[in-house]
Amino acid sequence: MFQMKSVEMVHWDFWQRLTVPLDAQIVTIIxxxxxxxxxxxxxxxxxxxxxxxxxxxxxxxVRNNREPFAFLKGVVANPRRLNGGLYPTPFFPLLSEEVTLLCRIKKQGGDWVRHYAIAEGDVALDSAVADPALAWLGVQEYRRRLEAAGLTAAVGEVLALEQGDTDKLTEYTPKQLLDLVFQVFGDKDVLDNYQHARDEQRAAEAELNALSQQQEALEVRVEAMKTRANRYLEWTGLQKRVNRLRDEALPVLGLIDGRSAITRQWQDYRRLQHDYLNVSADHRATLQLMATLRRAESEAQAARAQADGERHHAQQAFMHARDALRDVQSRLKERDRLQALAGQQYGDDAATLTQRLAALRHDADSLRDSLRAARRERDEHSAELAALESGKPRAPDEVRHFRAALDEAGIEHSMLCDIVEVTDAAWQGAVEALLKPYRHVVLLADPADRRAAWQLGEKLRYRHFVVPDTAAAPRARGGSLLEVVRFAEPAPEWLYQQMNRVSRVADVAAGAKEDGDWITPEGYFRERRGARHIGVPQRDFAFGEAARQSRLLDLRATLTTLNQRIIAGEEQLVAATRDIAALADYLSGMDSIAQLASRADEFAALEAQLATLEASVAAHGAALADADSACRDAESRHSDARLAHDRVCQREQDSLNRQAARRLEAQQARRTLRRLLAELRDSRSHLPAAAQDAAYVAQLTEEFETAADVRHEIHYLEEKLAAGDWECDEAVLQLKDKLQEDLNTLARECQRRQAEVERAAGLTSDAREAYLGKLRATVRAYGSNIKRLGELAGIGVEVELPLLSNDDTALAQAGLTLKFNFDQKGMMGMNDGEASGGQQVMKSLILLIGLMMDEANPSGFVFIDEPFAHLDIFNIDRVAGFLKATEAQYLITTPNTHNINIFAPSGLTLATRKKRPGEQWAPAILQTRRRLEAES
Incomplete structure (x- = not known):
């Protein structure tokens, strides 16, 4: 790595233009x-x-000085590397001993942007900026050039440590420290490249898996396409089969079968035509006979009408004579009645008889009222009996009215008495007794109807429960009353619980031994409040078939008693009516003698007319008898003629039906004959050329036998073609071949990719095994560096080298663990809280400077912002001696309040000063350089 020589700043913060030398191993900025x-x-x-x-x-x-541009120039060393190689200097191809680094910052588009340049030698800032041949670089390209010179991203992170954070390296985990070592020494790129290779290998494996899945999907498509191709081939085969049957076999066999069929059909047609002519002749004869009988029936009908008229006249004359005779006889009967009354013996006087008659009529009226009430009761019991016999017992009026209201509102429901059936007749009375209060409970089919049902119950004041929530019957407890009851539909849960809680006992003695509720067959019931008899009469049973039968027997017995009572009452009423009529006649007979005397002439004249009227009635009766006999004879003759005519009409209808049937059969035979002739002509017109060959015809006859078999097979094949899911596009064959070719190509590609993946896996594994040695050497070199630095500082350093094995998991978990021994007080970790502030600074410096020690390129520089902030005088001297003993360049900042010992290692001291108030630019930085002879 390179070292700094000087830096020049133009318009940087509050410095207008300033050049600062940095050509010393340790530069102290105070x-x-x-x-x-x-x-x-x-x-x-x-x-x-x-x-x-x-x-x-x-x-x-650059914003502080309000200038539109700023420049930074730095002169750095470009030493030759000891090992030389392809890049003998850090800034190759620049080979001079010094290199100028330039940074230009200016406003562009309203924002500050920066560009960089690298020039060979120490170039003046003004000439470098004006040089058109100078290549300005972007930030990323410039960083890449500096990384090639040794300023890696990891070193840049170290150089960017915060003020007073010199001990940050001690906070690194073993894993982070190892990654930092690999980054600084250049091995991180190898690891990244290996990881990139592993990622590419995994991507290749994923791609291979995707190809395999694509191959499987394509295989499925190929199989499906083969199925479609087979369906197409089967469809074409069926089409060819149908065409051969229709174009070859059907005309030939149709011609052969048609000839024999026409011969048979011609014979059938002649026979049916002959039968039709015979039936037509019989029908004509029947029509002639029917006309003759129709005339005879008309004549008999006319004679019957004449005889019926004569009888009518005789009957009218007889009726007139009889009515006159009846009138005379009726008036004479009145005479005989008056004579009978006149001949009776009178006893009591009229007043006494009148009182007796009134008493008899009062008794008769009371008897009629009693009979009327008995008949009304009988009607009610009869209606109830009919309802029970039909399976629908008659309920009380309030129940019927409420159920009618529910039905009108569309609310489905049922009654509790309709769904309960007692399975043991011996306990019918007990069940009736317990459920008597609930026999008219209404059970709703849908709980959502509860509101409407309750509103109707409130309106009609229905006194029984309306239950919306029901459930299926639970398992009955042994010996409970629920055990002998079966529910046809769901019922309320509280009813199940009550019946399941009541035990069945034979008598009170057995019940006394039971805990809880119990009931006897006769209905003696014990509950928590005590015991009482709640049984109901058998005639009042309401639950199950036994209750219905019991009620039927009771109603029938009641109806029998009522009928007997009504018959006796009617007999008494008839006798009383008879006595009343006799007494009334007796009272009316007291003035009959006077009536006889006043009407004596009238009755004598009637007596004289009686004989004449009787003779007239006898004569007219004889005439009516003769007319009636003649009418019956005419009716008999007409009936015989009509019957004969009807028989002939029926025979004529049968003959007509036979004629129509024979005509229809002849017409059908003629149409069939025409159809066969048309088919024969059609078959002859569609004969194939090979039909002239007798061997070909014999082959078709042997294969298909008859034309009907050919038609049947054609029909079957056409139905199969119409109903089947066929592939009708010929392109499916080409598509199948194309997919098969694609599948073969994909299979070969998968094999090739598989081979590449296996080869890449082998190469990656071999490469990892090869660079593991380099990583181990790097770790050992760094361990040696920090041990040697620890010896310079008088600190014991123990290095636990990581286990670097040929395994991705082991490499991902590997870390560098360091321990330090200060003043022989024992080993301590990196950041375990046992070290003082000065010791943390010493550990960080050792870790930091160890990263800069490179035997091939021992140069480099470090920014240390206030390293003496936490040190006492003794530790300041130790850190200063340690820094002087190393070969790196240090730029150290420190406030001017520290001990002067901080200047002991410094070869160049730079003193900064604050900007004075009212001045635009800050004063220049003062320089103090250590004399070499004084140092020596």
Whole structure:
């Protein structure tokens, strides 16, 4: 690495133009705080294209003087390397002993930009800036040239340490320290190159995997394309088969089969035509007979109408005579009634009989009311019986009204009594007793209907539960009442729990031994409040088939009793009615004698007319009988004629149907014959040229037998072609060949890549094994450097070399561990908190200067900002002696408040001064150089 000779600054911070010599091993920069010590170091850092200290940058310094440009010039050594080689000097191809580094900073586009240049020799700043042949470089290219000269990025990080942070190196981890050593000595590039090679190898392996996956996907596509190609070949084969059948086999076999079919069809047609002519002749004869019978039926119908008219006239005459006779007889019956009443013996007076008649009528009215109530009760029981027999028991009015309201609102529901079935008849009474309060509980099918159902319940004041939440029946406890009950639908959980909690006991004695609730078959129930009888009569059972049968028996017995009571009451009512009528007649008979006397002439005239009317009725009755006999004879004759005509009509219809059937068969036979002739002509017109060869025809006949078989196979093949998923594009064959060729090419490429990956893996492994020796040598060299530096400083240094093996994991985890022994007090680590501030500075200096020691190129420079900040006088002398004993160049800053011992190692001292108030530029830097003879 090179060393600094001088630096020249133009418009840098508050210095107008200033040249500062740096040609000494140790340069001490002293001055008060804010006098420009760090500003001078940042000028050197900017000249070397590394970052400034703290949060500063070069733009801060060039803005302070309000000038549009600034220049930095540095003269550095360009010594020849001891080993020579391809690059004998740091700034090759520049071979002079000194090289000028230039930095130009100016405003461009509203912002400050910098450019760099490297010139051979010590070139004046003005002539260098005016030289048109000077090549100005960008920051990155300039940094690359400096790295080639030895100023690596790692060294740049060390040179950019903060003020007072000289001990930062002691905070590095073993891994970071090892990476820094490799960066400074140039081995980091080898590691990076190796890592880059490994990344490329992994990328190649990933690419190979991708190619393998692509090959697998292509193989799948090739197989799919082969399947498509096979479907295309099968489709073309079927098409060729259909074409051969239609163009070759069908015409030849159709011609052969058509000739024999036409012969058979012609015979069938002649037979059917003959049958049609015979049936037509029979039909004509039937039509003639039907006309004759139709005339006979018309004549019989006319005779029947005439006889029916004569009977009607005779009947009217008889009815007039009979009505007159009935009128006379009715009036004579009134005479006989009055005579019978006049002949009775009267007892009590009329008032007493009238009171008795009123009492009888009152008893009759009471009996009618009783019968009416009994009949109404019978109707209600009959309706309930019909409902039970149909499986739908009749519920109370309030339940029926509420269910009707739910149905009208579209709310699906069921009743608890409809879903409960008792599986053990012996416990029917116990179940009825426990569930009696819940027999009219309404169970909603959808819980979302609860609000609407509850509103209806509130409106109609329904006194029973409306339950929205139901669940399936749980497992019944052994011996519980739930064990003998089966639910057809989900029921409320509280009902399950209550029934599962109640035990079944035979009697009260057995129940006394039970803990908890129990019930007997008769319905004696024990709960937490005590025991009581809650049984219900058998006629009031409501749950299950047993309850329905019990209610049916009770209703039938009740209906039997009601019917008997109604019959007895009706008999009593008939007797009372009869007595009332007799008593009423008796009362009316008291004035019958007077009526007989007043109507005696009327009754005598009626008696005289009676005989005449009876003779007239007898004569008209005989005439009506004769007319009726004649009408029946005419009706019989008409019926026989109509029956004969109907039979002939039926025979005519059958004959007509046979004629139509024979005509249809003949027409169909004629159409078939025409079709066969057309097919024969079509087959003859489509005969292939080979049809003249008898051997070819025999081969087709042997292969397909008949034309029907050919048509059947054509139909089958066409259905197969229509229903199948065929490939109809011929390009699929070319695409299959192309994909197969691509697959073969890809397989060869995968084999080639596999070979390359294996070869690269071998080369990478061999290269890693080769450079591991170089890395070990670098670590050993750095260990020797810091041990030798420790001896110069009187500090024991112990180096634990890392394990550098041929393994990526081991290399990634490797680190350099150092321990120091101050004043024979024992070893301490890098940053374990046991060292003092001065000891931390000594450790950092050893680590820092060790990086600069290169046997091939022992030069180099270091910026150390206030290294004596934490040191006492004794340690200042030790650090000073240590710095003088090394070969590197040091630029050290220190405030002017330290002990004068800090100037002991300095060969050149630079004193900075603050800018005076009111002046534009800061004063120049003072210089003090140590006399060589005085030093010697």
């Amino acid at each position: 001055g008060p705080n804010g006098s420009g010590k760090t500003t001078l170091l940042d000028a050197l850092r900017t000249l070397l294209a590394i970052k400034c200290s703290g949060k500063r940058d070069y733009k801060r310094y």
